[in-house]
Amino acid sequence: xxxxxxxxxxxxxxxxxxxKASAGELVQVMAGYAPAxxxxxxxxxxxxxxxxxxFALAALGSRVAIGAQDCHAKASGAHTGDLSAEMIADTGAxxxxxxxxxxxxxxxxTDAIVRAKAEAAWRAGLVAILCIGxxxxxxxxxxxxxxxxxxxxxxxxxxxxAANLVIAYExxxxxxxxxxxxxxxxxxxxxxxRQRLVARxxxxxxxxxxxxxxxxxxxxxxxxxRIENVDGALVGGASLKAAxxxxxxxxxx
Ligand code: PEP
Numbered sequence: 001x002x003x004x005x006x007x008x009x010x011x012x013x014x015x016x017x018x019x020k021a022s023a024g025e026l027v028q029v030m031a032g033y034a035p036a037x038x039x040x041x042x043x044x045x046x047x048x049x050x051x052x053x054x055f056a057l058a059a060l061g062s063r064v065a066i067g068a069q070d071c072h073a074k075a076s077g078a079h080t081g082d083l084s085a086e087m088i089a090d091t092g093a094x095x096x097x098x099x100x101x102x103x104x105x106x107x108x109x110t111d112a113i114v115r116a117k118a119e120a121a122w123r124a125g126l127v128a129i130l131c132i133g134x135x136x137x138x139x140x141x142x143x144x145x146x147x148x149x150x151x152x153x154x155x156x157x158x159x160x161x162a163a164n165l166v167i168a169y170e171x172x173x174x175x176x177x178x179x180x181x182x183x184x185x186x187x188x189x190x191x192x193x194r195q196r197l198v199a200r201x202x203x204x205x206x207x208x209x210x211x212x213x214x215x216x217x218x219x220x221x222x223x224x225x226r227i228e229n230v231d232g233a234l235v236g237g238a239s240l241k242a243a244x245x246x247x248x249x250x251x252x253x
Pocket of ligand 1: 013170174175176177213214215216234235236237238
């Protein structure tokens with residue numbers, strides 16, 4: 001149980017990008033993650049599955065966490081091409097993204113599937129970075145808050161804590177588009193998510209990190225990360241280059 005303001009967290013989602021040679025970017029992130037910055041913000045990189053083992057090994061002792069981008073709900077079995085949360089934990093990774101909108105869209109992941117994946121993450125001792133967010137049509141239709149409510153209720157399992165769950169609010173229309181909601185809109189949705197988390201999990205909900213995701217870059221990070229109830233960012237494109245990723249984290253320096 002915690003009622004402290006959460007320590008900010010910036011996670012980089014590399015998506016389907018990165019070959020062996022990209023390890024240099026991780027090395028640069030670790031080099032730039034000086035003790036003064038470490039004291040202010042936690043960092044994670046979520047490379048493609050092929051790079052989990054080398055990245056987890058390289059990051060040992062650096063305090064940069066390594067995460068996967070998805071997991072299967074089951075621990076093992078006949079699921080060709082999938083990775084279980086236990087396998088991810090076995091690489092040395094500590095986090096896993098679940099319910100990213102690209103998985104919800106490309107792989108028809110429902111809230112029930114995302115919930116099962118979050119439970120799998122906890123079973124394996126991983127922190128779940130659970131993504132929610134409205135489409136452009138839902139935003140235009142004025143249903144953003146109810147969409148977020150449905151996703152929170154359907155995707156977040158009982159047993160969530162500040163230590164095992166990070167929520168990433170990512171408006172689908174802002175991902176990879178260069179479009180960002182207004183500060184007021186971000187503040188409204190984050191306050192709403194906080195209120196829902198507290199209503200369901202009590203004081204523990206105050207300590208749960210709520211990240212904003214969608215076209216965050218060094219030039220807009222300062223403004224976005226200052227918004228109340230924004231406890232960090234989930235970053236896609238701008239996490240691929242160490243200088244940009246560190247430039248975003250520098251908003252907390
Ligand atoms: C993401 O995919 O989670 C994301 C936020 O992407 P981008 O930063 O590129 O918009």
